[in-house]
Structure formats: structure tokens, C-alpha cells
Amino acid sequence: MEANFTTLFAMHSAPKPHRNPSLSATPNPPKPIKIPTFPFPKRKAPSFIVHCTSLKPRPKHVAAETVKPVTAPPPSSSLSAQLERLAFFGKSREALELFEILQCGGGDEESLSSATYDALANACIGLRSPGAARSVFRHMVDTGFQFDQYARNRVLLMYLKCGLVSDARRLFEEMPERNAVSWNTMISGLLGERSFEEAFRLFLLMLEEIPEAVGSRSLVFGVQACTGLGSVFLGSQLHSAGFKLGLCDNIFVSSALIDMYSNCGCIDEARWVFDEMPEKNVVAWNTIVAGYALHGYSEDALGLYYEMQKSGVRTDQFTYSTVIRICARLGSLEHAKQAHAGMVRNGYGADLVANTALIDLYRKWGRMEDARNVFDRMPRRNLRSWNALIGGYGAHGMGEEAVALFDRLTEKKGLVPNQVTFLAVLNACSSSGLSGKGLEIFKSMAEDPRTKPRAMHFASMVDLLGREGRLDEALDLIKNAPFPPTENMWAALLTACRVNENLELGKFAAEKLFWMEPEKLSNYIVLLNIYNGSGRVSDAANVLEVMKRRGLRLLPACSWIEVKKQPHEFAFGDTSHPKSSEIYKKLGEVMEEIGTLGYAHGGGECFLPDVGVEEQRGSECHSEKLAIAFGLISTSSSSPLQVVQGHRVCDDCHGAIKMVTVVTKRAIVVRDASRFHHFRHGACSCGDYW
DNA sequence: CTAGGGTTAG
Numbered sequence: 001m002e003a004n005f006t007t008l009f010a011m012h013s014a015p016k017p018h019r020n021p022s023l024s025a026t027p028n029p030p031k032p033i034k035i036p037t038f039p040f041p042k043r044k045a046p047s048f049i050v051h052c053t054s055l056k057p058r059p060k061h062v063a064a065e066t067v068k069p070v071t072a073p074p075p076s077s078s079l080s081a082q083l084e085r086l087a088f089f090g091k092s093r094e095a096l097e098l099f100e101i102l103q104c105g106g107g108d109e110e111s112l113s114s115a116t117y118d119a120l121a122n123a124c125i126g127l128r129s130p131g132a133a134r135s136v137f138r139h140m141v142d143t144g145f146q147f148d149q150y151a152r153n154r155v156l157l158m159y160l161k162c163g164l165v166s167d168a169r170r171l172f173e174e175m176p177e178r179n180a181v182s183w184n185t186m187i188s189g190l191l192g193e194r195s196f197e198e199a200f201r202l203f204l205l206m207l208e209e210i211p212e213a214v215g216s217r218s219l220v221f222g223v224q225a226c227t228g229l230g231s232v233f234l235g236s237q238l239h240s241a242g243f244k245l246g247l248c249d250n251i252f253v254s255s256a257l258i259d260m261y262s263n264c265g266c267i268d269e270a271r272w273v274f275d276e277m278p279e280k281n282v283v284a285w286n287t288i289v290a291g292y293a294l295h296g297y298s299e300d301a302l303g304l305y306y307e308m309q310k311s312g313v314r315t316d317q318f319t320y321s322t323v324i325r326i327c328a329r330l331g332s333l334e335h336a337k338q339a340h341a342g343m344v345r346n347g348y349g350a351d352l353v354a355n356t357a358l359i360d361l362y363r364k365w366g367r368m369e370d371a372r373n374v375f376d377r378m379p380r381r382n383l384r385s386w387n388a389l390i391g392g393y394g395a396h397g398m399g400e401e402a403v404a405l406f407d408r409l410t411e412k413k414g415l416v417p418n419q420v421t422f423l424a425v426l427n428a429c430s431s432s433g434l435s436g437k438g439l440e441i442f443k444s445m446a447e448d449p450r451t452k453p454r455a456m457h458f459a460s461m462v463d464l465l466g467r468e469g470r471l472d473e474a475l476d477l478i479k480n481a482p483f484p485p486t487e488n489m490w491a492a493l494l495t496a497c498r499v500n501e502n503l504e505l506g507k508f509a510a511e512k513l514f515w516m517e518p519e520k521l522s523n524y525i526v527l528l529n530i531y532n533g534s535g536r537v538s539d540a541a542n543v544l545e546v547m548k549r550r551g552l553r554l555l556p557a558c559s560w561i562e563v564k565k566q567p568h569e570f571a572f573g574d575t576s577h578p579k580s581s582e583i584y585k586k587l588g589e590v591m592e593e594i595g596t597l598g599y600a601h602g603g604g605e606c607f608l609p610d611v612g613v614e615e616q617r618g619s620e621c622h623s624e625k626l627a628i629a630f631g632l633i634s635t636s637s638s639s640p641l642q643v644v645q646g647h648r649v650c651d652d653c654h655g656a657i658k659m660v661t662v663v664t665k666r667a668i669v670v671r672d673a674s675r676f677h678h679f680r681h682g683a684c685s686c687g688d689y690w
Numbered sequence: 691c692t693a694g695g696g697t698t699a700g
Binding site: 114115118121149150153154156157180181182183184185186187188189216217218219220221223224250251252253254255256257258259281282283284285286287288289290316317318319320321322324325351352353354355356357359360382383384385387388391418420421423424 | 693695696697698699
């Protein structure tokens with residue numbers, strides 16, 4: 001391990017973060033949950049730690065982590081003392097105003113005291129104001145302030161925190177001498193700018209120049225740089241070095257390592273570091289839970305969270321925002337509600353991030369009143385909070401509310417809508433038939449160079465026009481876009497053609513898609529449904545033939561429903577559930593009942609838009625129907641049903657469920673692969689377009 | 691003497 005880091009770094013070319021691909025795939029492929037319980041087996045140490053023998057452990061640092069009582073500067077009449085007090089109490093703006101007044105005298109001023117500059121630096125950092133930072137530094141230079149190492153480090157920090165990175169870099173280079181704090185400050189600043197490579201190089205330089213000063217703080221930065229670079233290769237070298245230097249029994253280093261490993265796709269190594277920690281604090285727990293979640297192991301992550309509670313560690317707002325996010329991905333409302341309750345109980349009910357995660361969660365469950373409640377109670381909101389709610393309204397066919405919220409947002413100063421906001425509101429307009437408003441917003445985007453519509457916005461407009469049957473306009477929009485058409489745009493057109501039964505254009509769009517994404521099954525199925533719907537049997541057979549030739553097969557469709565915290569899963573024609581006979585009996589009754597209301601089973605074959613053909617011979621016992629039948633017999637007659645599934649609903653089920661809400665007087669929410677269907681009083685929030 | 695450290699969202 002004496003091999004020096006510079007050569008190691010040189011060997012290492014263009015690192016790419018290795019992430020679990022399942023996270024970047026479709027937005028909500030939910031899964032049923034089985035929470036594991038954790039015995040904690042000892043894991044094998046990663047081999048690189050065993051191999052590394054040549055470094056000598058350094059004498060243990062005496063932990064100087066004692067917390068000193070901090071006292072405010074005493075009240076005094078002098079301007080600089082007042083300034084210090086203001087800065088101490090976080091009144092940065094006022095402190096800087098006093099500084100300006102102080103400068104008003106002009107001419108030959110004297111330097112302020114070190115403590116006053118300290119306070120000013122804090123004020124500048126608090127406001128992130130580059131202008132103020134520059135003028136404070138200028139004042140120091142102009143008045144002949146005698147810089148010591150401390151003051152130089154403070155200025156360096158001030159510049160970095162105010163975003164003056166290149167000035168800070170120059171300052172750092174020109175420093176007559178640099179101590180550990182100077183290096184750490186500079187490296188940390190570069191990390192904040194996401195200049196990971198430079199940060200890592202600087203860390204190596206520090207190791208060369210003052211190796212004795214590289215302590216656990218520096219190591220944390222080095223490891224963070226590796227996290228940013230996504231390089232487990234470099235990260236494990238640092239782990240190894242830190243291990244030999246005796247720096248790895250530090251909670252900060254351990255947490256940084258856990259984060260590094262999990263962000264580099266090595267969850268087992270992350271877990272090893274975690275298991276080895278003699279004392280695990282909140283951050284370590286939060287990091288490992290987030291790590292499992294990042295890798296898509298949501299159940300394990302939730303299981304670890306329960307383990308965390310058992311261990312007696314106090315959960316914090318980070319815990320809740322992570323756990324709520326996990327619950328949002330899982331098909332579990334009960335776990336989520338408990339997390340919500342715990343968050344409020346422990347005094348984090350006002351946390352911005354956790355509340356935003358809650359909005360997202362409730363919207364994924366179709367509980368828009370709950371989402372709105374959370375939003376209204378939030379003491380502070382950022383753009384993401386607004387986006388989450390606007391998007392939620394859109395996904396549930398509540399376009400009016402989405403637009404109202406969007407208008408409220410644009411009237412506010414301080415927050416400027418971004419790409420996500422626009423996409424959310426355009427989708428909302430489209431799904432609620434507010435085409436006028438949608439077109440208006442789309443036009444307004446194009447007028448402002450900062451919000452030039454992107455491909456996804458065009459796709460949304462294609463959807464909007466297609467919904468109204470304005471297929472020619474939709475096609476024109478695709479052709480006249482300022483960039484080549486994307487998959488999303490053609491897919492939106494294809495859906496429009498299916499609903500509007502436009503065979504020719506549908507075929508055209510489908511062929512574009514087959515060429516662009518030949519592996520994607522749902523495209524073929526949509527075309528198949530178009531052909532079947534218009535009785536073009538031979539064309540349908542052709543599509544099937546092509547699919548077979550390309551070796552396209554799919555997982556069987558399944559749906560699930562949560563009853564009393566237990567998920568119940570159903571596949572097509574499933575008879576494996578213990579209550580299977582009751583379920584089919586109920587299903588039969590309900591189908592008969594809605595039959596008397598005029599429901600007729602859709603005669604021809606109806607394919608689920610994204611499931612293999614051999615999986616479905618008829619839609620009478622599609623998994624969603626089974627899940628709903630089970631929900632009906634196992635919950636009280638007034639409670640709404642929540643069904644989750646990974647495939648899109650077929651026409652027949654969609655029609656049937658609408659009528660089921662009439663005869664049972666229940667609300668039913670189906671969260672499928674592409675959207676929500678909020679069935680109530682015989683209608684669906686999607687407006688029969690999906 | 692003071693300063694620099696780890697985790698979170700669409």
C-alpha cells in the first residue's frame with residue numbers, strides 16, 4: 001500500500017458511478033413487500049484491507065471533541081461590538097449593514113479586530129454574498145490588517161462558501177504557509193462545487209506535502225471525493241490507508257465510507273463498514289438505510305429502519321425523509337402512516353424535506369387531500385414541494401387545482417418554476433382536458449429563453465392534442481420541434497392513435513418506435529390492440545410474428561392490495577390465495593351485478609398494454625379484478641381500496657372497475673405502470689385516456 | 691485560543 005496515490009489515480013480513467021439501474025427505470029414500478037428481520041451476521045472483511053500491511057498506525061489523536069460553552073459577545077456600545085453580537089445571533093444582513101455604516105467615515109480607517117472580521121465572515125457566509133465577501137477582504141487589505149494563519153483560513157472559507165472558487169484557489173496558492181485547516185477548507189470547498197477530481201488531486205497533494213496532518217477530517221474529504229467520482233477503486237485505497245493509519249474507527253470516516261461504498265454500487269462493503277462500527281450513531285444508520293434504498297432493496301432498508309428504532313438511536317429528520325421515500329416506493333401505506341406519525345411525534349413535523357417526501361407519498365397513493373394537508377401545514381416550502389403537489393393533482397385528473405396552484409406559484413416572487421414544474425402543469429392540463437390553458441403555458445415557455453420547452457414538454461403537448469383528437473396538429477408539433485423526435489413523443493402519438501382509432505398514423509408512430517426501441521414490448525402491444533380493436537386480424541398476427549422473431553417475452557401481470565399491513569398478491573387467473581374460492585364467488589357476484597347495469601364483457605380479445613400475449617387469454621380474471629374482489633371481502637364496506645400493479649389496466653377492467661364503484665359505493669385507486677386511476681362514482685380520473 | 695468533517699427530496 002506504499003504504492004503512491006498519484007500513480008493509482010493516473011491508472012484510473014474516467015470513472016463512472018455504478019448505480020443500480022432499476023432506480024433510473026420507470027418512475028414507479030412498485031412491488032409487494034416482505035420486511036426481513038435482521039440478525040447481524042459478521043461479514044467478511046473486504047480483501048484489500050487484509051492485504052494492506054506496510055503502513056504504520058499513527059498514535060491515536062487525543063479526541064479534542066469537547067463541546068465548549070459558546071457565549072455571546074457582551075453588549076457594548078461600540079459599533080464593532082454590536083456587529084459581533086448581530087452576527088452571533090445570525091442576523092447577517094444587519095451585521096453587514098453595520099459594516100457599511102462603519103465604512104462611511106471613509107479615508108484612513110483602521111483595521112477592525114480579528115473577532116470583528118470573524119463575525120463579518122460569518123455574516124457573509126450566512127448570506128452567501130460574494131459582493132460582501134469581497135468588500136470585507138478589501139477592507140482588511142486596505143486597512144493593513146495583519147493577517148495570521150487563522151485570518152487567512154477564515155477568508156478562504158468565506159470565499160469558498162460565497163461561491164468565489166477561483167479567487168479562493170488563488171488565495172490558497174498564494175498562502176505563505178498552509179496548515180491542515182487550509183487544506184481541509186480548500187478541499188471541502190471544491191467538494192461543495194462538485195469538482196471531485198480536483199478535490200481528490202488536492203487530497204493526494206496534501207498527503208505528499210504534510211502527511212502528518214492528514215487526520216480523520218481530511219480522510220472524510222478524500223472519501224467524499226471518491227464518492228463524487230463514483231470510484232470504489234480509489235475509495236477502497238483510501239479505506240485501506242485509513243485503516244492502517246488508525247483513522248477508520250472514527251464515526252465520521254465510517255459514515256463517509258458507508259456512503260462511498262453504497263454510492264459506488266457496493267452495498268455489501270458498505271454494510272461491512274457499518275457492522276464493524278462499535279457505536280452506531282444516527283448518521284451511520286441513516287446512511288446505511290439510504291444505501292439499501294438506493295440499491296432498490298427497499299424492504300431491507302425498511303427492516304433496517306425498524307432495527308434502528310430497536311437499537312435505541314434517536315431518529316431524526318433525515319431518517320424520516322429517507323423512510324418516507326422508501327415507503328413511497330413500496331406498495332405500503334400502513335408503514336408510511338406510521339413513519340409520518342413517528343416524524344410528528346418526534347418533533348420533525350415541520351421539516352421541509354420530509355414533508356415534501358410525504359406529499360410525494362400521499363400523491364402516489366391517490367390521497368390528494370392528505371397531500372394538500374401536508375403542503376398547507378408546511379412552514380416553509382421550496383420548489384420541489386410545489387412540484388410534488390402540482391404533479392400530484394395532474395396525475396389524479398385534478399387539473400383545475402394543479403393550474404390554480406401553478407398560478408399561485410408564478411405570482412409568488414422568490415420561486416421560479418423549472419422544467420419539472422412546467423411538465424407537471426402541462427400534464428395536468430392534458431389529463432383534465434384544459435387544452436387552452438396548456439397551450440397557453442406551452443407558448444409562454446417558448447417566449448422565455450430560460451424555460452425553452454424540452455422534448456418531454458413536447459411529448460406532453462402531443463398527449464394534450466391527441467386527447468382531443470387533434471392528431472394532425474400533434475404530428476405537426478413533432479415534426480416542427482427544434483430537435484429530432486424522441487421516443488416519448490412518438491409514444492404519446494401512438495397512445496393518441498389507439499384511443500382515436502387512427503390506424504394509419506398509429507402504424508407510422510409504432511414503426512418509429514420499433515426502430516428506436518426494438519426491445520420495448522409495450523409499443524407492440526399497443527399496436528396489437530389497435531389492430532384488434534378494428535378487426536385487422538392478419539395485421540395483428542404479423543405483429544405477433546415480429547415479436548416472436550425478436551424474442552420478446554414478458555413477466556406475467558400481477559396486482560396486489562394491502563390489507564391489515566399484509567400485502568396480497570394476485571396473478572392472472574390466480575387460485576393460490578387461501579381465500580381463493582370466496583374471492584371468485586365475490587367476483588362472480590359483482591360481475592353479475594354490474595352486468596345488470598349494462599356492463600358487457602368486451603367481446604374481442606383485449607391485451608394488457610404491456611404484458612405478454614400468452615399471459616392473458618381473457619380479461620375475466622385479470623389480476624386487478626382478483627385484487628379488488630379480495631379487497632371487497634376483507635375490508636369494511638366504506639373503506640377505499642388501493643390496488644397497485646406493474647402493468648397498465650386493460651380497457652375491459654377499466655370499464656368494469658368504474659361500475660364496481662357504483663354498485664359498491666367505494667372509491668378504488670389503481671396505481672399502474674403509467675398513472676393513477678382514481679375510480680369514484682362510476683368515473684375515472686384519467687378521463688378514459690391512458 | 692479561534693477555523694475545517696458524515697446522511698435527506700421531483
